Amino acid sequence: MKRPVRDWLLGLWSVAALVYLFIPIVVVAAFSFNDPAGRFNLEWAGFTLEHWQRPFAVEGLGTAFRNSLLIAAISTALAVLLGTFMALALVRYRFVGRGPTDFFVFLPLATPEVVLGAALLGLFITMGVATGFVTVVIAHTMFNVAYVVVTIKARLQGMDTHLEEAAADLGANEWTAFRKVTLPLIAPGLAAAALLSFALSVDDFVITNFTAGQTSTFPLFIYGAARQGVPPQVNVLATILLLAVLGLMALNVLAQRRRARADGAAVEPARIAVQPGLAQ
């Protein structure tokens, strides 16, 4: 008798928590259709599709958005390359200094962003490096490498090593074994890591704010606009970004399911879904 009541309360609480999580997102999406009377897009004034038709109609927004996408693409590519190699070394090899390295790679994730940003800007000032596009890419690559290593490591640890050993037994050298066996097996993990890096980079405000100099990015544009009222076009672009990431996540899950079905193996969508988060 008592049990269903308890489960009901638990379910109700969960629904309430999810509603809390979604309220601002719904507001962001809804206000992209708003036709605000003044500069502030704070009160609902009427429905319009105008901002969706011309999302770059605000001066500076297009450049900022393009910079964000470019920075995210470059830092993601670099981080996935550097991070995958590091994860391979940390999981597949025993060597002197492995433990400390493992801990060191994790440290950027345990450092508040404001400290990371301030420290990097301090370094650039000390070394006389002018801040701008390149320094933002450097900073984003730095924290993305840490996230990539964590994500790929999780993937590698859950992987069967027998296949790699079989490849080695059959005479494949390390590079061939990696290319033909390991790489296809960790591909979904790579995709998840790349997606996470891209999303983190596009969304990063704090570290970018310290390292961007005169360069504008999408979050910096939003921050600048927040004081005078964020134009609805920003809501449009934020909604598009969310939809794009969701779409890519769904594709990654689908691709894995199809492959798993082809392999006749059981698939664990939960793990794939969680992977973009921090946990394994």
Next chain:
Amino acid sequence: MGLRRRRRLTPYLLLVPGLAWLVVFYLLPSLNQLYVSLQEGNFETGYTFQWAWSTYSDAISTYDEQFLRSLRYAATATVLAFVISFPLAYFVAFKAGRFRNLLLLLIIVPFFTSYLMRTVAWQTILSDNAFVADRLRDVGLLDEDGRLLATTTAVIAGITYNFLPFMALPLYVALEKIDRRLIEAATDLYASRWQAFRRVTLPLALPGIFAGTLLTFIPAVGDFVNAQILGTSRQYMIGNVIQSKFLVVTDYPAAAALSFLLMAALLLCVFVYARVLGARNLQEAAL
């Protein structure tokens, strides 16, 4: 022989590029921070290294209020995030059945919407003439000139909101890993459901609680966006001070000292917390 030597070298070759990046752009900046914090001078004439430890004592005595406020806000937000997300994670792990993956996805989605936009959205929701404030005034829960925005509550609610997924996901992962048979065994041995929860489920979920708390608390202490957008200078946290010292006032030594102190305070918190909970290795728990 040649092959074996190559194999011994392989891990180092794989590590070097990424490690070099982290050493130059993470470790070096951190050490440089210490160096900058001990400099003296001003922006016009330049700063020189002086072993100026007074910067630290000045920083503490001037900004102790913001420091303590940051710790207080972050602790409150972390507790709130735990209270909100533990039942949620429990529900998803044990009760959601075939909706489990969908619910997980729903928890992650906010993570992929612009952090600033979500905070700006809260600004919209809580603003003085918006729906929520109006209704609360109607039912008398808010004074005629009472505000939701620009209050301590708004800032803490914003921080709680923004870092909630960092709490919910590790909790879920830890709960999901628990072998159900252990809980069944406890009830078979005449433990009440509450006893089984307290003596079996909760201890087994500890790594998740540990990871979630750290992953929420650390970014929350350093946050300044919520205080900036949802609060006023009366809610400013240490992050606001570091940000303005560095980017507006250009008092680099003070900013570096504050940032170093923040890091030290956090490491101390993490250390004490780890000792209390008895976790052997921070990384093991967090990842």
